[in-house]
């Protein structure tokens with residue numbers, strides 16, 4: 001068998017589980033026995049609604065970041081999100097291909113958006129990413145994410161990104177653990193200039209998503 005066929009076989013094997021559900025997770029990403037299914041908050045954005053950016057300068061979703069991802073996330077049914085991100089020239093790693101860290105950012109941003117459906121503020125504690133196919137510049141990455149379980153402050157989730165259309169082949173996927181935090185996580189750790197700016201211009205943090213944040 002040729003090397004090329006070997007590669008194709010490897011890729012097909014890695015891709016076989018169409019849902020990230022079939023992927024074995026490392027122990028810290030497996031919900032404990034006392035974990036509960038996620039509960040969509042009654043005031044969560046309606047299915048189909050665009051979430052908008054949570055912070056104008058966010059590298060993932062902010063409109064004020066010229067080289068950011070400008071990722072657009074939309075609420076889905078249950079505790080799910082869909083999102084789209086077009087790979088720009090500024091996002092290259094290898095010539096003409098998306099940088100892996102940028103793709104991980106797209107997954108992280110999409111997974112982070114899920115927490116707004118719970119109306120919980122949470123940060124990424126652990127993010128495990130599989131890069132399955134190269135993603136050329138100009139590609140639209142179609143992302144889907146869902147929360148699988150909640151255990152106290154720990155929120156378990158997974159996501160995948162497809163190319164060529166929402167039902168195209170999987171290019172990247174991730175499993176994550178987000179940890180619920182209080183707003184002081186940001187106000188006590190963020191650089192003073194940005195925190196002051198946010199406090200004096202609350203529109204920088206979109207109220208629609210920052211339900212608990214009242215700068």
Ligand SMILES: CCCCCCCCCCCCCC(=O)SCCNC(=O)CCNC(=O)[C@H](O)C(C)(C)COP(=O)(O)OP(=O)(O)OC[C@H]1O[C@@H](n2cnc3c(N)ncnc32)[C@H](O)[C@@H]1OP(=O)(O)O
Pocket residue numbers: 028054055108109112121122123124125126152153154177179181183186187198205210213215
């Ligand atoms: C005013 C402005 C407001 C702005 C609001 C805008 C919001 C937008 C947000 C958008 C953000 C966008 C997204 C981003 O970009 S988020 C940016 C990237 N993430 C971070 O910067 C987070 C940095 N880490 C921390 O701050 C702390 O470590 C956290 C808060 C995460 C936990 O420290 P804390 O002291 O609080 O908790 P704990 O240590 O008692 O752990 C609690 C439980 O969790 C388990 N655990 C923890 N870590 C891991 C791990 N790595 N793997 C496996 N498990 C882990 C731990 O075992 C324990 O389990 P158990 O023993 O209970 O079973």
